[in-house]
Amino acid sequence: xxxxxxxxxxxxxxxxxxxxxxxxxxxxxxxxxxxxxxxxxxxxxxxxxxxxxxxxxxxxxxxxxxxxxxxxxxxxxxxxxxxxxxxxxxxxxxxxxxxxxxxxxxxxxxxxxxxxxxxxxxxxxxxxxxxxxxxxxxxxxxxxxxxxxxxxxxxxxxxxxxxxxxxxxxxxxxxxxxxxxxxxxxxxxxxxxxxxxxxxxxxxxxxxxxxxxxxxxxxxxxxxxxxxxxxxxxxxxxxxxxxxxxxxxxxxxxxxxxxxxxxxxxxxxxxxxxxxxxxxxxxxxxxxxxxxxxxxxxxxxxxxxxxxxxxxxxx
Numbered sequence: 001x002x003x004x005x006x007x008x009x010x011x012x013x014x015x016x017x018x019x020x021x022x023x024x025x026x027x028x029x030x031x032x033x034x035x036x037x038x039x040x041x042x043x044x045x046x047x048x049x050x051x052x053x054x055x056x057x058x059x060x061x062x063x064x065x066x067x068x069x070x071x072x073x074x075x076x077x078x079x080x081x082x083x084x085x086x087x088x089x090x091x092x093x094x095x096x097x098x099x100x101x102x103x104x105x106x107x108x109x110x111x112x113x114x115x116x117x118x119x120x121x122x123x124x125x126x127x128x129x130x131x132x133x134x135x136x137x138x139x140x141x142x143x144x145x146x147x148x149x150x151x152x153x154x155x156x157x158x159x160x161x162x163x164x165x166x167x168x169x170x171x172x173x174x175x176x177x178x179x180x181x182x183x184x185x186x187x188x189x190x191x192x193x194x195x196x197x198x199x200x201x202x203x204x205x206x207x208x209x210x211x212x213x214x215x216x217x218x219x220x221x222x223x224x225x226x227x228x229x230x231x232x233x234x235x236x237x238x239x240x241x242x243x244x245x246x247x248x249x250x251x252x253x254x255x256x257x258x259x260x261x262x263x264x265x266x267x268x269x270x271x272x273x274x275x276x277x278x279x280x281x282x283x284x285x286x287x288x289x290x291x292x293x294x295x296x297x298x299x300x301x302x303x304x305x306x307x308x309x310x311x312x313x314x315x
Contacts, residue, residue: 065083067286068283068287069082069083069084069085070092070283071092071093071280071283071284071286071287072085072088072089072090072092072280073085073086073087073089073092073279073280074087075091075278075279089280091280091281092278092280092281092282092283093284093288095280095281095284096281096284096285099281100267100270100271100281101259101267102264102267102285102288104262105262105264105266105267106289108256108261108262108264109246109263109264109265109289110292111179112182112245112252113241113245113246114242115183116183116242117238117241119183119187119188120187120189120237121192121234121238121241123187123188123193124188124189124193124195124196124237125196125222125227125230125233125234125237127146127188127193128194128196128199128200128233129196129200129222129226131143131193131197132197132198132201133200133208133218133226134218146190147190147194149190150190150191154251161185162176162254162255165181165184165185176257177256177257177258177261178255178261179256182251182252182256185251185255186245186251189241191240192237192240195233195236195237195240196230196233199232199233200226200230200233203226203230207225207226207229208221208225211224211225238296239296239297239300242293242296243293243296243297246263246264246265246289246292247265247293248263248265249265249266252266253266253269264285264289267285268282268289
């Protein structure tokens with residue numbers, strides 16, 4: 001008796017059976033296994049990556065934790081390296097806030113940092129929009145000249161800037177030891193201008209052309225259309241400028257000579273004397289000075305990352 005032939009297998013089903021390791025028309029004995037070891041190796045790699053990232057984070061966290069621990073120690077204990085204080089005390093914070101007029105230093109830093117941040121964000125957004133969207137003779141050359149200022153160190157500009165502020169051009173004002181003089185040399189930076197220009201290049205031109213069809217000029221297009229879309233870049237510039245001004249020591253030490261005008265970084269330098277250093281008060285002051293910057297960064301972190309990432313997309 002002849003055995004019946006198996007029914008014809010469709011081409012697509014035959015290919016699937018061959019991929020599963022069975023002959024066409026044959027019933028598979030078990031489900032086809034996946035690629036062996038892939039899931040296990042991926043889990044091991046991910047665990048190793050998290051482990052090394054944790055070690056790296058702990059390495060960076062140790063100095064901060066040591067500063068916090070030192071700020072809670074009495075002065076004699078700061079001479080020994082002990083991670084946790086033997087006697088917990090807040091005397092360092094009391095000395096920083098009361099004995100050294102640290103609240104005044106914080107207020108001075110807030111004034112100059114706020115003024116510099118505001119003008120830098122506004123002027124950098126205007127300049128970035130002009131370099132990104134407007135066409136005028138020498139635009140690229142002028143932009144490269146602006147970027148070229150990043151290669152000039154502050155030490156090289158020290159004497160001419162100090163001389164210029166001593167006898168301000170056309171007015172004969174002496175702007176040394178004034179907030180106005182400090183603000184004048186830091187009102188906008190080339191880095192902020194570069195970030196804003198790069199971000200404006202990523203915005204589609206269709207939005208700008210639609211605004212022009214509605215009769216909007218360059219400034220109205222910038223103010224009503226482009227600037228609201230540049231929120232992440234504005235946040236990035238604001239954080240960088242505020243942090244840079246808040247942590248600045250070089251120009252503050254050169255220009256703000258009166259103790260009433262000292263910023264928080266100049267105030268921290270007062271904890272170091274000729275023969276000894278008040279480490280507990282110094283660490284307490286450092287943590288107090290760090291709090292505003294950390295707070296602002298945590299609040300604008302999402303916009304900061306988005307702004308910096310978008311600024312490098314198009315050049």
